[in-house]
Amino acid sequence: MHGKIAGCSFCGSPRIYPKNWVGGFLVTINAERQVYCCRDCDREGILLLFRTEEERVKFAAECAQENPR
Numbered sequence: 738m739h740g741k742i743a744g745c746s747f748c749g750s751p752r753i754y755p756k757n758w759v760g761g762f763l764v765t766i767n768a769e770r771q772v773y774c775c776r777d778c779d780r781e782g783i784l785l786l787f788r789t790e791e792e793r794v795k796f797a798a799e800c801a802q803e804n805p806r
């Protein structure tokens with residue numbers, strides 16, 4: 738494991754959830770191959786992991802610059 742803070746691979750948002758639910762339970766966050774959906778940009782993709790919250794915020798800021806809404 739190289740990171741423990743999960744974020745959207747498109748916008749860096751932490752508001753992501755697994756696309757596939759198993760038995761109504763949240764699938765373990767360790768399932769890195771799992772497809773995730775993002776509540777902020779509505780796209781689905783692979784989970785992106787950051788080592789620190791600062792890294793995630795930086796990534797999110799860069800994404801916001803590249804794709805202003």
Ligand SMILES: [Zn+2]
Nearest residue numbers: 745748775778
């Ligand atoms: Zn997103």
